[in-house]
Each structure stands twice: as structure tokens, then as C-alpha cells.
Amino acid sequence: MAEGDNSKKALADALNGLLADYYALYLKTKNFHWHVTGPHFREYHLLFDEQATELIATTDLVAERVRKLGQDTLTSIGAIAGKQRIKDHDSTSTDAAKMLKELHSDNETLVKALKEAKDLAEEAGDNATDGLLDDWTDQAEQRAWFLAATIGKA
Structure with a gap:
């Protein structure tokens, strides 16, 4: 296999890791959407649903790359x-503040993985994936920012 083929294979492997993380984060976000309670129920319920919609929409784009x-x-x-870095969350009784903190941390983990994949896209000379990774990083940073601001960390 030529060096270019190896760099594209490494990039595809990183993208599959991202795909796993997107699915894991999507399901966790939907779990929190379905089970959030408390005085900010409506706000958090809608925030989680909006973020989950963005996450699931990105999965097809990642897979197609x-x-x-x-x-x-x-x-x-x-x-x-087998590939996800985002940890599952099986509880249905987590308090809203912990949900926000966990999703914030998970989005930060995703940002780090996206930046690592960007390095691989540059090595592979894949400008299309490189540009998409910029967009996906911006989206993940925005989700993290919204969550941090909601927590009061921003």
C-alpha cells in the first residue's frame, strides 16, 4: 500500500471513531432529552433535542466521507x-445539572477527536474532509459553549 493509501486509511479509521462518538453522544443526548426533569425542564428538553438533531444529521456526512x-x-x-470514546449513560434519573456537565465534557472530548482527525486529513491531503472537520468542530464547540453557558461556566 502506498503512503497516500495509508494516510487515507488512517483518516477513515479516525472518521469511523468519530462516527461511533456521534452515535454515542446522540443517544446519550436523547436519553437526557427524554428523562430531564426539574424547573428548567422545557428549556433543557428543547436544548437536548436541538443538539441531538444536529448530532444525528452529522452521522451521515461522516459515514459518506x-x-x-x-x-x-x-x-x-x-x-x-467497539470504537466509541464517549461513555454510555444508562441512568434515567440523573439530575439536570449533571446532564449538562456530562454533555459539555463529551462535546469537549468530541472537539479534541475532531482536531486530531483534522491533522490526519491534512496529512492525507484531503481538503474536502479537512473543510468538513472545521464545520463539525465549530458545531461541537457551539454545543459545548451553549452547555457551558447554561451551566454558568462560560
């Missing part, structure tokens, strides 16, 4: 579990 690089995408929940 993997395919455009000539590689296979993730195929199952098991494949997602």
Missing part, C-alpha cells in the same frame, strides 16, 4: 461500541 475514501463504515451497534 469514509465511503468516499474507499473504506467501510461502521455497521452495527457492536461496531459503534
Whole structure:
């Protein structure tokens, strides 16, 4: 395999890791959307739903970049579990403040992974993926900012 092929394979692998993280964060955000309670219920319920919608919309774009690089995408929940860095959250009784903090931290984790993938896109000379990663990083930073501001950390 040529060096360019190796760099594209490494980029596709990083994108599959991002895909797993997007799915994991999407499901966690929906879990929190479905189970949030308290005096700010409506605000948080809508915030979580808005963020989940953005996350799930990005999954197709990430997967299509993997395919455009000539590689296979993730195929199952098991494949997602094997690559995700975002930890699952199975509780249905987490308080709203903890939900906000956890989603903020998870989005920060995603930002870091997106920036690492950007380095790989640059190494592979993949300008299209590079540009998309900028957009996805901006979205993740905005989600983190909204969550931080809601927590009172911003």
C-alpha cells in the first residue's frame, strides 16, 4: 500500500471513531432529552433535542466521507461500541445539572477527536474532509459553549 493509501486509511479509521462518538453522544443526548426533569425542564428538553438533531444529521456526512475514501463504515451497534470514546449513560434519573456537565465534557472530548482527525486529513491531503472537520468542530464547540453557558461556566 502506498503512503497516500495509508494516510487515507488512517483518516477513515479516525472518521469511523468519530462516527461511533456521534452515535454515542446522540443517544446519550436523547436519553437526557427524554428523562430531564426539574424547573428548567422545557428549556433543557428543547436544548437536548436541538443538539441531538444536529448530532444525528452529522452521522451521515461522516459515514459518506469514509465511503468516499474507499473504506467501510461502521455497521452495527457492536461496531459503534467497539470504537466509541464517549461513555454510555444508562441512568434515567440523573439530575439536570449533571446532564449538562456530562454533555459539555463529551462535546469537549468530541472537539479534541475532531482536531486530531483534522491533522490526519491534512496529512492525507484531503481538503474536502479537512473543510468538513472545521464545520463539525465549530458545531461541537457551539454545543459545548451553549452547555457551558447554561451551566454558568462560560
